[in-house]
Amino acid sequence: MSSKTVFKIFASFGPAGSIVALTEKLCRRIFNEAYDLGDATFSSKEESEIKKIRQEFVxxxxxxxxxxxxxxxxxxxxxxxxxxxxxxxxxxxxxxKITQLEKQKLHKEMQFFLGEENQLKYQQAKDRLETIEEDVDDNLKKMAFHVMEPDVEKFHEAAQSGQYEIESSIEERISQLQAEEIMESYKRQLVEAEAKFGNNQKVYEEQIEKIKDNLFVQFGEDVLDIFEAFNHYGLDTEITSDDRKKYPYSPNKKDN
Structure with missing residues (x-):
């Protein structure tokens, strides 16, 4: 039985449960790493897909x-x-291929541990997200160099000339129709976040970052690409009065 389960059992006993719940949160914040020993673990379909694609690469x-x-x-x-x-x-x-899946997995992992109130694991996933492109690139090159034993100078020369050919335009990566669909979801979530947290700027800004992470999970597109597409197609990311009317947030409706 995990320590978290023990807390939940005691939290079910009457009014004192609120004190236990508070104690649980404090323990998680102060002893996060030790507290995780019996905690929930994350897994996703991307993991098996990444393994499969790596084998295809080999x-x-x-x-x-x-x-x-x-x-x-x-x-x-x-x-x-x-x-x-x-x-x-x-x-x-x-x-x-692998970077896209790794990013999607890490965004889901961040959301999972955020829901678990596990700040340590959330931050670890967020930190990995910042370097995942370089990590994947380095790993694949090491595998390729081990198997193929290329001439390093010639490989770098080929890379210099090849990267311009491979680079795709934003229109190839995200169509205008897709960008508009993503924008609709983004605006809807922004309006809700504004209604809930608009009076607390710090919390509101944190929610915006979470919404951006969620866009990646929803649509499988890199967040930088998404906002590049918004800019390319002239889509305004700021909430307008029309947006508030179009996507009205109703707490009562949400709770029912």
Whole structure:
């Protein structure tokens, strides 16, 4: 039985339960790390999908290994560069796939531990989110370099020329129709947050950040891409009086 369950049992006994509930919150804040030992754990469908995609990446590396070795040892520098470009593009393809899933998993993880009032785990997930792109990129390159043994200088040369070809426009990543759909959800949540927390600027700003995290979970699009799309399509992110009328928040309706 976890320590959290024990608290909940005692909290069910009459008025004193409120004191126990308060004690639980204090314990979580002060002894967060120790308190987590018997606490809930997080899992998501993204974990198995990431594992599957990583295996696909390894399989493709070994399929490419023979042709890569032949081309990379060619006497023609252009053929050598092409071989390294193919390797770079393969890494980049899987970097995008895995990074997207990792971000989605971490956003869900943050929401999960936020609901569990586990600030330590929430912050750990948030910290990982800040470096996940670099971590995935580094991990895939290490795997590729171990299997393929490319020429480092030629690989970097291929990467320099290839990154411009691979980079997609915001219109390719998020259509205007999709941006408008995301904006509708964003505005609806903003209006609700304003109604609940508008009189406390600090709490309101915290809610806005949570809403942004939630957009990623809802739509599977990177938050930076979402707001780039809003700007690109001329969608106003500020709440207007029309928005308040269009998405009225009713506490009574919410509670029923």
């Amino acid at each position: 399989n493709e590396l070994f399929n490419l290994k023979g042709p890569f070795e032949t081309k990379s040892q060619s006497l023609n520098p252009l053929v050598q560069l092409k071989a390294h470009s193919e390797l770079y593009k393969l890494i980049e393809k899987y970097r995008r």
